Amino acid sequence: MAAARYSNGDLMQRLTLMMAVVFVTLLGAPTPSMVSHSQAATTANVSATDPSGIDALEYERAAVTLDGRVLFQVRGLPAYPANERAKTIRQRIEEIADDSSVSVDSLRMVDMEDRTRIAAGDRLVAGFIDADGTAEGVPRQLLAERATIKIKQAIASYRNDRSPRVLLIHASYALGATALLALVLFVVRGVFRKLDALAESRLRSRIEAFETQSYQIVQARQLRKALNGTLKGLYLSALLALGYLYLNFVLNLYPWTRPLAARLLAILLDPLQAMGLGVIESLPGIAFVAVVVIVTRYVLRLMRLYFESIDRGTVTLVRFDREWALPTYRIARLLAIAFAVVVAYPYIPGSSSEAFKGVSIFLGVVFSLGSSSVIANLIAGYAMIYRRAFRVGDRISIDNVAGDVVERRLMVTHLRTIKNEEIIVPNSTIINNNIINYSTLAHTRGLILHTTVGIGYETPWRQVEAMLRLAAERTSGLLKEPAPFILQKSLGDFAVTYGLNAYCDDAQRMASLYTAMHQNILDVFNEHGVQIMTPAYEGDPEKPKVVPKDQWYQAPATPADASARDGEKP
Template sequence: MYKLLFLLLVVAGVTLSPVAAVASTPVAPDAVADLPLKHLTEVQRDDGVLSAPVRLDGVALFRVRGVSALPARQRAARIQQEIIALADNPAIDPAAGAVESLPDRVRLSIDGEHLTLLFPADAALEQVPLEVLAEVTLQRVAAAIVKYRKSRSTGSLLTSTGILVAITLVAGLLLYAVNALFAWLNRLIERLVKRRIERIERASHRLIDAAQLWSWVGGLLRGVRALALVAIVLTWLNSALGLYPWTRPFATSIFRLILNPLQKMGVGIVESLPDLVFLVVLAFVVRFLLKATKTFFVRIDRGWIRMENFDRDWAMPTYRIVRILIIAFALVVAYPYIPGSESEAFKGVSIFLGVVFSIGSSSFIANMIAGYSLTYRGAFREGDRVRIGEHVGDVVDVRALSTRLRSLKNEEINIPNSQVLSSAVVNYSTYQSDRGIILHTEVGIGYDVPWRQVEALLLMAAGRTEGLAQSPEPFVLQTAMGDFSVVYQLNAYCREAERMMPLYSALHANIQDVFNEHGVQIMSPHYEGDPAEPKLVPREHWYAAPANSEGG
């Protein structure tokens, strides 16, 4: 099958090439092929004077100069209209040309009809005598008229239509063959090359990414395939347009529009080739450095490499800083070698981008610097229970610009890093694995209740609360003596910061139960009414149960 496709490609290429060449190339009449005329495809400037080509069906016949009163392009257009008028008149014999010499000029006519005037300046443009230029011009115009009439004949148009059908079929077969060929090539290369690429990845300890390398190979194949398809389509279009006299002028224009920019780009690339080679080498070096740096810091992050006084949590933020420094240094080194970097336009764009970046990035830079400051301060880590300002929650992650918390109500809170840096941060998780954090709550009890009994009741409530540590033991502080009650503060250790809220709730419930069981009234925050007698605690009641004298 593939031999057949290859043979089809060869046959189609041989078929299309002559057709494209014949149909699209503007060939001058054979009678004057040896005349050393200049390039006839565009307006040119000779000795400061513009000249323009006279065309018929897209074929340049000769050039004429212009003057201020009659520009070259306008003069060429007038002569073109005269030639078309003569060609459209079947009574005109193109072979009956005549040259009439006048002072400082010659007059050209065909079958008695005026064609144009030629001047010594026109002859100087072609660097031939005026009489020779006149004869050659008449021959060119006569041959062009004959070709003009022939190309519009019924037989010629039918022949062109037949050729159009043929090259369309060939182009369609070529498109199918190219698609089939590249599909086969893709499967073949995948079978032969992909395993080798995977072996290279393993041998390089993952410094080389097999998936990315394979994507480059696939991208190269797709690019070549696209170029082949575009070349076939453009060749078909150029050939089809060149078959008919009305569309023939566009045939050369299409390729000229595409090839002229490519030619300029090619010249620019050749001139900039040493700089481009340097940039390519620099890109590979920078890519290798980034890969090696990332591998090093990933190993630190996973604990495979240990460095004294360097926290594992610092690994990836440090990698990002080093990556920015490497890329910035590479850009500084590469800037002088970038083609066009010395142009005023390039400098203007650079200044504009710098101004925009400096105006719009003040808060961005502040938050980013604050984010890295938080990382190296070690105020908290992912998963810690923290309080930042008025927000309490678990740290989800610390990004370059903001810190994300999951609140106690399962809400996501984004706090700008600059705000985090300027706020007081309370970390409940830092010491939870050591002695634990202290949960504390306060109750107000009247002066008529023995303080030893109150402390014992509070400690009993702490002992009933599952999740509170019993070592170190809970303790009670009397923090204030108010007008009507004493404020007792119960303190108990907890080694699970994420359970703070349910533990507080359970502790409060147990305090109420214990005090109710022993008939002690909780008076906080306020109460109304006093008995007639003073609220004094008799000595015999100082050690009321469950208090005991030994512990008092």
Template structure:
């Protein structure tokens, strides 16, 4: 490689000298007076230290040196990356002059003025000059046998180096795979190791698999980048190699210089992100202290601390993102803006109900209608609150059923909280209907007695009765009793109803609720415990005799005795 660099430097010395001479010539031209220019009748067109032809001109015309130097400069500029396969030199005839082109670029013009002191016609002179240019260009690609041997030698050395590099990479990775196999033994045995799902079934070692992937990538990149360099020693491939590396260099330079230009914006983004993270951390610490009672704010409830901290964190991160967005790479492009609008539209159209539940969850949080563990009734669902989230609330019913209710439904529904009474009792109540023939004082006494016999019903304050209505056939009596056991209300109602039945049956009073319609034959009552044998009808006595009920009643009385 060092030998190649030395040879390339030696090859560049003539070019540097030529450029220096040309530079010196361009500095000399302005020193020539107009009189001297008018006296000059010819000037050489030089390309790669070779004189191609002369520009001849008569006196008092355009200075010949300017024309010759202009043609030389264009030849040097246009043919810098000459490729014999793709590039061409040709002429194009007009009325009084002929143009010579290199591809689609004009090199020079041959006119009738150039025919002075020449025995050639206009077309012959133009072809002669064009042929001189083509011969000079052919020298760039037509190498001598010695030059071919040197370039082939460079190609061979490059190929040997590439093969040695590939063998070295393979050897190093084979050595690396030995310790990787030992490390692998306990790695894939972990149940939470998700990487084992991404390796082929025939591969038992993920580290070796990754190592082989890296090895293949390194060799592939080496071949992709180094192989064109090997062929750059041949004249017919120089242009293609330069074009290839140009294609590679363009995105690389775009990324590198884009990252360099992005560094100031990156610092700005980091400052905003770190500041936002710091503020969010402070908010979380404050909300945690409020929640456990270490820090107090007047008229600010403890259960507000966590949701308020989360809401403030979301707003801070959103505001930070708004500040960061203009500094993101490509944020000003139409594609980036189009994708942002598309994602925003999808979120807007697809999350209407979710956003409604989120807003309802925030409102419910600050309304504080219930807390975790409270016994509540939401619409027709009764149960204990076991979870509150930003989207839903979960309730466990007395039947051990977990019910999930969207917060939007809770916000528009009816909420009854049986637990949030701050030391006050809950009044359980039930209604029965009785006929107008019963004195209301007796009914009140029996209902209060049933309430006092019920477990978990408070004696103080005392139960009380409300006569709710005087209907067509009966009077509605409502029994009200106090209790502090909100989670045992179903059991309390069951006990009250059982006690009412027992006490009213013992008192010989039948409960007509809502109404009792029957064809009576004169019997006094329908209460089983109070129906005497002498009060039964003859038909009932015959039925009892046929069914053996009389004998059963006698046996029960003898057992009681």
């Protein structure tokens, strides 16, 4: 039953051991090659006289500790490993130290024929055999005598550290250290505030001058942020150093926390050491990734220079429009970056870990679920570029929406209507509908503006066509060549439908030209006393429904208003 008791120190050691196991597990188990090298090194230390490996257990050592202090070391035996032996001795020492009825002076050596024991009354503490003395090069009795002295000193110190008087003194030390820490923190905070103000006042003019000298390539705001970040980093480092000194001092005051104090520095440095070792192990992969990045950037620069030369017209390619240069560069850049990522991915540190793979799968699922419409619009945007459906400045009509193209992006296209309304149309909508481009042929062959009128059968068609041509000639902005032409579109029940077709070279003036053309048609037909019968006809009036010329400018209309309207452009 005595062997089943665990003191505070034993529990602390077990907790520390569990934390170490978890930490090693997180870092990753050693590879088979590492295990084989470790086994080879252990075998190399085994005595050559016994290849079975028994001597490896005999020469294995473990330290016997109490309150974090090493008392002595013991060696392992074939049936009794060193760790188990040291653990058992430590537990026995702690049991005696916790039992105040056992005097330190009661510890004695008991020399037997084949071993020497250390006992306190009838309670066994430790035992040494001849093999222990042979390994140390001294008789076992001398080895046991040294261990007895160490055990007595450790038990005395163990009990003294837990006495009320010493605990009270150490508590006062802890309070004093806390007060001193608060004072030092106050002073350090004031010092760094003064340093911040001093740097701001002394270096402001120099920073602004440096910004001017660098032609604003390096901005003063960025330099001030860097300076503030440096000061904050120094301040944080000072706080961490003070915190470490304080914790190390206070934890060393109490025997229960003394092992933690011994591990405190290791707790702080072990992650940094692991990170450093990880970086060192990853250096070949990092170097390969760096080479891939450098080569990729160089290739991208060459590609950009080449396509910019095409865009400027310095380099020309057969059947390749200049406006395709930059979109093609973006596609080529994306492909080059994707190829570089595929090549460099296996060499990225941690890319083979399960966590990295899980994050990659998660991002892939999110991207595939949320980017279907985005990808569709991107593909549609590039498809429209290479189809040359329209350009910026063209007047187009898409799904009964007409306007001028003011901006074309990969995702959407911006249109401005004649009402000065901006309409944003997704590219996927454009690619799935018919596009009417009024500007493509306007400057070369001309854009045909057409309108219809219905005239009664009693009016000669030759007269009607002549009047329509006259109206077209009076419309400023319509082309003389090609000449306007008239089509008789239908012979209705009560009227003949005539279609006037005239050319213009400016699609942006369509609305104003239609207005002027309709005005001139009305004027010409009124001048010649011909009644327009569309859109509906009910019967022949006594007099033709025309406006005499002397009534064209009834108040508030004036001839000046009509001439001004002829020059309007929406």
